[in-house]
Amino acid sequence: MLAAMPASPHISRSPGDACARSSGDACPGALRLHRADDGALARIRIPGGVLTPLQAGALGRAAERFGDGELHLTSRGNVQLRGLAPDCGAELGGLLDEAGLLPSARHERVRNVVASPLSGLDGLGAADIRPWLTGLDRLLCGSDSATALSGRFLFALDDGRGDVDALGADLTLLGHEDGALLRIGDTDAVLRVPFSDAPRAALTAAEAFLGSAGDSGAWRVKDLPDDSAAALPAEVVRRLRAAGIAAAPGRRSRPLEARPPAPGPVPGGRREAALSVGVPLGRLDLARWRLLSSAGELRLTPWRGVVVTGIGPAHAPRLRSGLSEAGLITGPGSPWAGVGACIGQPGCAKSLADVRADAGAAVGPAGRLPVYWSGCERRCGHPHGEWIDVVATPGGHRISHVRGELATEAATVRDDPAALSAAVAAARGTRT
Structure with missing residues (x-):
């Protein structure tokens, strides 16, 4: 049996922690492009992943x-555009601004908000958090102090079901029968x-974090010095209380696993239908994107999937069939379910392998655990909770089982596609 050991710091990172810490926050945005091996990269923040058809068309x-x-x-429900010309920034910004995707140029990199993607659709959860989403985004864009937040700082709005509460956000609002909880x-x-008062409470807590961070260089709550974290x-x-918001202490355990919506029709819809769709490796070509966005409003999920809402019931079966034929995941049993990867070669100079091709070659029967393929030790965009970690190394691919802050002792498989596929399948287990 493999012994458990503390996960190394790079395993316990939250999504988005791939941005290099040097002289400043280098996380890319829509207006600050990042140079990659395949061209410039833009990251467009989409709070809650919500896109109107007009906005989806603009993207x-x-x-x-x-x-x-x-x-x-x-992994934050945002969209990245890759292979950009380095001088396209002004034109790209104008197109996004016209579509309402840049409500504040000063705040575009701090609008990092994930939300329960099925809130208000399936009747589950303690509250519909959509008013929080619009309220928090409006408050963020109106706050001068919020511009000091890093591009990594993350807000999560959970309707009480515990899905995005497990993502390790810096500040989490949770729906509760007695109001709201702030973690x-x-x-x-x-x-x-x-x-x-929940959105205002979240912004107030973010401003308190900035005050506690001071000159420490902390970009996220977990980066705070111990004494500052304890006092926060x-x-x-x-x-x-100074802002007139009643607050009382409480306790609620944070769930270990962040569970994505099951692919397929979302139960509970009446006049309109909704469909949860998985996207293999999070990549959508234009034909797939247009097929999705032509059906209704989109909610991009932190699991690199999409929930399509506002579908006419008569159109739903035809849409599901068309998306399935296009290679998207619209039901249980897909071998691609739970498979993720960073960009890898040739897009990233730090990657030691074309991990997306490796992941595709190793796809087999649906596994019990998600698996994430990384081209280097940074593990950009890795999941949270329990998952199989596959990392390219100079000596092959290292496979370990991560659960919270612990990882099993790793085993390395040399560059033998058949052996690698078998080892990953065994590590993932059989879905029951």
């Missing part, structure tokens, strides 16, 4: 006009606040 045109013709979904970092300590909850309570 498709941007990918076609400026990029490699694909839209790359991220600061990864601790089980939460604050109870009124439902209508009390400082948040003080600021909330």
